[in-house]
Amino acid sequence: xxxxxxxxxxxxxxxxxxxxxxxxxxxxxxxxxxxxxxxxxxxxxxxxxxxxxxxxxxxxxxxxxxxxxxxxxxxxxxxxxxxxxxxxxxxxxxxxxxxxxxxxxxxxxxxxxxxxxxxxxxxxxxxxxxxxxxxxxxxx
Amino acid sequence: xxxxxxxxxxxxxxxxxxxxxxxxxxxxxxxxxxxxxxxxxxxxxxxxxxxxxxxxxxxxxxxxxxxxxxxxxxxxxxxxxxxxxxxxxxxxxxxxxxxxxxxxxxxxxxxxxxxxxxxxxxxxxxxxxxxxxxxxxxxxxxxxxxxxxxxxxxxxxxxxxxxxxxxxxxxxxxxxxxxxxxxxxxxxxxxxxxxxxxxxxxxxxxxxxxxxxxxxxxxxxxxxxxxxxxxxxxxxxxxxxxxxxxxxxxxxxxxxxxxxxxxxxxxxxxxxxxxxxxxxxxxxxxxxxxxxxxxxxxxxxxxxxxxxxxxxxxxxxxxxxxxxxxxxxxxxxxxxxxxxxxxxxxxxxxxxxxxxxxxxxxxxxxxxxxxxxxxxxxxxxxxxxxxxxxxxxxxxxxxxxxxx
Numbered sequence: 065x066x067x068x069x070x071x072x073x074x075x076x077x078x079x080x081x082x083x084x085x086x087x088x089x090x091x092x093x094x095x096x097x098x099x100x101x102x103x104x105x106x107x108x109x110x111x112x113x114x115x116x117x118x119x120x121x122x123x124x125x126x127x128x129x130x131x132x133x134x135x136x137x138x139x140x141x142x143x144x145x146x147x148x149x150x151x152x153x154x155x156x157x158x159x160x161x162x163x164x165x166x167x168x169x170x171x172x173x174x175x176x177x178x179x180x181x182x183x184x185x186x187x188x189x190x191x192x193x194x195x196x197x198x199x200x201x202x203x204x
Numbered sequence: 205x206x207x208x209x210x211x212x213x214x215x216x217x218x219x220x221x222x223x224x225x226x227x228x229x230x231x232x233x234x235x236x237x238x239x240x241x242x243x244x245x246x247x248x249x250x251x252x253x254x255x256x257x258x259x260x261x262x263x264x265x266x267x268x269x270x271x272x273x274x275x276x277x278x279x280x281x282x283x284x285x286x287x288x289x290x291x292x293x294x295x296x297x298x299x300x301x302x303x304x305x306x307x308x309x310x311x312x313x314x315x316x317x318x319x320x321x322x323x324x325x326x327x328x329x330x331x332x333x334x335x336x337x338x339x340x341x342x343x344x345x346x347x348x349x350x351x352x353x354x355x356x357x358x359x360x361x362x363x364x365x366x367x368x369x370x371x372x373x374x375x376x377x378x379x380x381x382x383x384x385x386x387x388x389x390x391x392x393x394x395x396x397x398x399x400x401x402x403x404x405x406x407x408x409x410x411x412x413x414x415x416x417x418x419x420x421x422x423x424x425x426x427x428x429x430x431x432x433x434x435x436x437x438x439x440x441x442x443x444x445x446x447x448x449x450x451x452x453x454x455x456x457x458x459x460x461x462x463x464x465x466x467x468x469x470x471x472x473x474x475x476x477x478x479x480x481x482x483x484x485x486x487x488x489x490x491x492x493x494x495x496x497x498x499x500x501x502x503x504x505x506x507x508x509x510x511x512x513x514x515x516x517x518x519x520x521x522x523x524x525x526x527x528x529x530x531x532x533x534x535x536x537x538x539x540x541x542x543x544x545x546x547x548x549x550x551x552x553x554x555x556x557x558x559x560x561x562x563x564x565x566x567x568x569x570x571x572x573x574x575x576x577x578x579x580x581x582x583x584x585x586x587x588x589x590x591x592x593x594x595x596x597x598x599x600x601x602x603x604x605x606x607x608x
Contacts, residue, residue, distance in 0.1 A: 088222070088555055093606055120547045120563045120578060141577070142545035143607060144552075 070163050073155050074171035081175035091176065092144070099146030102153070105139040116191045121145040123188040127199035132158040134200055138192070148180050148189050152196065161200035169193065207506075210498070211587050213238040224557030227592045232377055232405060232536050232583035233561055234427045238494050241431060244487040255479055257456055271482050274489035275472065278437060281492040282422070283413035288471035289445055292485050295436035296404040297327040299423035300371070302438055302475065303400060304331035305451035307369065314340035316368040321346040321354055321383075322573055323376040326566040328402045332371060346372070348573060352379055352528040356387045363395050370399040374406035378565040378581065379528030380511065380536025382406070385417055398444075404428060408585070409507055409534040411500035414439055430585075431491035432484035438475065446470065454478045495586075503586050507535040510584045514593045521597075523604050527574055538565075538579040541600075544607050546580045552603040558596055 068076070084091040105114075109126035116123040121142035128135040136157045140146045155171070156164050172178050181190050211217055214236045219226050228236060248270070254263035256271050272287075279287035293299045312318075318332050322345055329343075336343055344362045347355045370392050375382050385401065392399040398420035406412055407424035414422055422439040426432055440448060450457070450468070454477030459467040468474050495503060511533050518524050518539060526539045541549050546562035553560060561581040564571045571578060582596065 089606070092552060092555070096607060121545060142547040144548045145545075 070155055070159055070167050074169070074174075077151060077155070077171050078174050088176075095147035095177070096143050097147075098150040099140075099143040099148075102139070102146050102150040103137065105137040109137065110139060116188045116195055121188060123149065123192050125192055125195055125199075127196065129203050133160045134158070134164055134196075134203065136196060136199075140188075144180075145189060148177065149192065152189075152193065156196055156200075161203045164200035165197050165204075167197075207587070207589055211589075213240070213494075214587055215239060215242070217587060221557035221559075222555050225595075227556075227558045227595055229582040229584065229588065229592070229596065230559045230561050231408070231585040231588075232380075232428070232565075232581065234433065235408060235430050235585045236587070237432070238430055238491070240490045240494050241487045244490040245432065245483055248483045248486050253483070256482055257473070267482060270486045271480070274485045277489040277492055281496060282407075282439065283415045284439065285415065286442070289440055289442070291438040291440065291472045291475040292480055293423075293436050293438050293475075294434050294481065295425040295427070296402065296423045299421075299436055299438035300328055300400070300402070301331045302451045303421050303423075303448070304335050306448040308335045308339060309449040312339065312341060312368055315342070315366060317342045317344050317364060317366045319344045319346060319359070319362050319367060319370045319372075321359075321372050322348045322570055323352075323354065323373050323379065323381065323383075324371075324567070324569070325373065325377050325402070325404065326568070327404075328371055328373060328400075329569070342366075345569075351530070352574075353381055353530070354383060356384065359388075360391050363391065363397070367395065367397050370397055371402070372399065373402040373404075374412075375403075375409065375534040375536075376528070376567075376570075377405045377536070378538050378567045378570055378579065380405075380533040380538070380583070381528050381530055382410075382532055382534055385419075389417065389419070405536070406534060410504040420444055426484065426488040426491060429488075429491055430494055431488035435481050435484040435488050445472075448475075450474060450477075452477055456480075498586060504534070506586060507584045507588075508533070510588055510590065510593060511535060511537060513590055514582065514597075517593065517597045521601065521604070523608070527579060535584040536581060537583075538581045540576060540579055541604055541607070544604070546578045548607055549580050549600075549603055552606060553596075553599055556595075556599040556602075558599060 105124050105126050110124050114124045114126055116125055121140050123140045125138045136153050138149045138153055140149055172181055183190055216236045217226060252266050252270060254267045256268040275287045275290050278290045284290060312335060320329060320343055332343055335341055346359045349355050372383060372388055388399060400421035401419040403412055403422050403424040408429045420441050424436055426435040457468055457474050457477045459469055514537055515529060518526060523542050524539050525542060528538060540546060550560060550562035563578040565581055
């Protein structure tokens with residue numbers, strides 16, 4: 065299993081983002097950097113059946129399982145969405161399925177990016193979180 | 205009227221978004237409402253609310269008078285002598301569906317053809333596609349030239365003895381390009397084919413005189429014309445006013461009803477079953493008066509200047525691809541930032557208080573033709589200024605830098 069639990073990693077991310085304070089431009093620049101550094105999903109896994117339809121940005125999600133827990137890889141055609149994905153993958157990858165299903169991911173709200181997980185947001189992220197949990201459920 | 209005084213008529217424009225002044229450039233989706241329209245809604249419910257066309261009491265007569273006066277105001281605005289040719293609907297989508305369903309009952313036959321264009325909004329595709337699928341009909345599509353304008357010579361070649369209707373947009377909601385209505389009209393008249401003009405994006409921006417254009421059908425939405433949501437019109441020429449079969453029926457449309465036979469009224473009321481959207485229709489008339497007080501020609505001139513001003517500045521940004529660049533456009537510019545997703549650009553510009561649209565704009569066939577997933581669209585109204593465009597350009601450059 066991962067050396068850090070979900071809440072520990074969330075805490076780490078909150079501290080990282082606290083550095084930016086109210087400066088949304090730096091915060092988004094950081095998010096864009098995270099998006100750019102996201103290890104891409106294997107080309108073989110970037111298939112139509114792995115697309116999570118948002119209205120505008122498309123998200124691909126692949127879920128595997130190894131000795132360390134769930135392994136998620138993902139991609140999006142929008143970079144801000146990709147930055148959000150990078151955070152979610154960092155928090156939920158290598159965790160055990162039970163913890164993933166129970167995770168409330170409150171760090172998203174605490175770092176001021178909650179709007180990206182709103183059901184009215186046309187980016188597919190909320191569906192992606194639901195899909196990550198569904199995949200974890202299959203491994204229980 | 206001065207721009208500064210126009211802006212004061214729109215209470216919503218004074219607010220801050222993310223501590224920045226709101227710059228509202230999503231007018232092709234819906235316009236903001238002047239205080240006259242907001243007050244009309246409030247006044248109606250505060251002083252005049254009653255059901256119309258039946259009551260003998262004072263309030264009912266007052267509400268009926270206001271509603272029927274709104275029909276006259278709308279007819280005058282569009283240069284229509286007989287106000288019965290103006291039917292109030294819930295909007296453009298509703299209007300087109302009423303025409304499609306009505307025509308499919310008696311007029312359209314299996315094997316018939318309807319001509320649309322590549323520029324159409326989904327709401328001027330889907331009702332016809334539904335008819336075609338259910339009745340063995342066919343849709344023919346006018347292609348675009350390299351500059352994305354309609355290929356009028358290809359259009360005439362699509363005409364066949366089976367062509368029963370031409371349904372075409374007056375202004376492209378995605379590109380802002382203005383259809384040459386005279387060309388459509390002359391071909392339609394020469395072949396004696398009825399035609400429907402989708403004015404959802406023209407009526408807000410330019411003078412539209414229906415007695416001059418003389419289409420068989422004209423449709424538009426109040427909420428894109430400074431009026432309330434859930435309200436719009438279906439204009440029918442004299443022929444269809446009496447001949448178009450009704451798509452829906454109910455109270456208010458009849459002379460006499462028995463279980464054996466019902467006799468319907470003539471005129472607009474035949475198409476307005478049930479209690480109509482009284483308050484919004486009355487407020488829509490105020491929106492039309494507001495536009496007429498400024499002058500449709502003046503509105504077109506102001507917005508054309510904004511389009512040309514913005515197009516010129518945007519041409520100088522090398523990272524931008526613009527679609528449908530043209531001098532004669534109705535308040536819309538569509539573009540993309542090279543190698544960037546429209547969603548990212550829109551998300552960041554929203555942080556600066558700029559409201560615009562990203563995505564396919566309900567024109568997926570056009571997106572496919574352009575070879576893009578979506579575009580970023582800015583669209584103007586009478587209250588927008590060159591200063592707002594300057595601010596938009598400054599922030600767009602900043603966002604491009606952030607994303608690259």
